[in-house]
Amino acid sequence: MVRSRRSSAPASTRGRSRDRHGRGIRAAVTGPHLPPLNSRSDIFDMTIASTAEYLKDVWPSELAGVVFEVAAMPAELGTSPGVDRWRVFPAQNRVVLYRLPIERLSHLHRHDELHRRMMIETCVFRAVAELLGKDPWDLAPDRYRNH
Numbered sequence: 448m449v450r451s452r453r454s455s456a457p458a459s460t461r462g463r464s465r466d467r468h469g470r471g472i473r474a475a476v477t478g479p480h481l482p483p484l485n486s487r488s489d490i491f492d493m494t495i496a497s498t499a500e501y502l503k504d505v506w507p508s509e510l511a512g513v514v515f516e517v518a519a520m521p522a523e524l525g526t527s528p529g530v531d532r533w534r535v536f537p538a539q540n541r542v543v544l545y546r547l548p549i550e551r552l553s554h555l556h557r558h559d560e561l562h563r564r565m566m567i568e569t570c571v572f573r574a575v576a577e578l579l580g581k582d583p584w585d586l587a588p589d590r591y592r593n594h
Contacts, residue, residue, distance in 0.1 A: 516541065516542070518545055
């Protein structure tokens with residue numbers, strides 16, 4: 448007698464929690480006990496947010512209404528001869544940081560997580576300094592005093 452490859456159980460008794468091979472639904476790659484994997488854009492956004500939050504804590508009245516945005520690329524060419532890393536709109540209290548130019552056009556002497564984060568933080572400091580009309584080193588003098 449030839450048997451069918453299909454299961455003899457009716458479709459209603461088979462749970463929806465199984466795939467076609469009977470192994471069950473796939474779980475996340477990292478599992479339930481590990482944090483989810485972060486992409487480069489997630490890490491970039493988190494670095495921008497944490498640096499902006501730090502600067503807002505140091506300069507609360509000057510940066511009270513400032514909005515920080517992240518865009519992939521500038522929509523139009525700026526006045527500088529190269530590609531802008533950020534753009535400041537003082538009338539709108541807005542700072543836009545461009546992820547791709549910061550990540551790909553920055554010349555790092557070491558390509559590791561720390562130096563990439565430092566480059567992103569530097570761009571945020573320089574953009575805020577441009578907005579406030581200050582030197583980037585004057586924004587957080589206590590932060591660099593020990594180094």
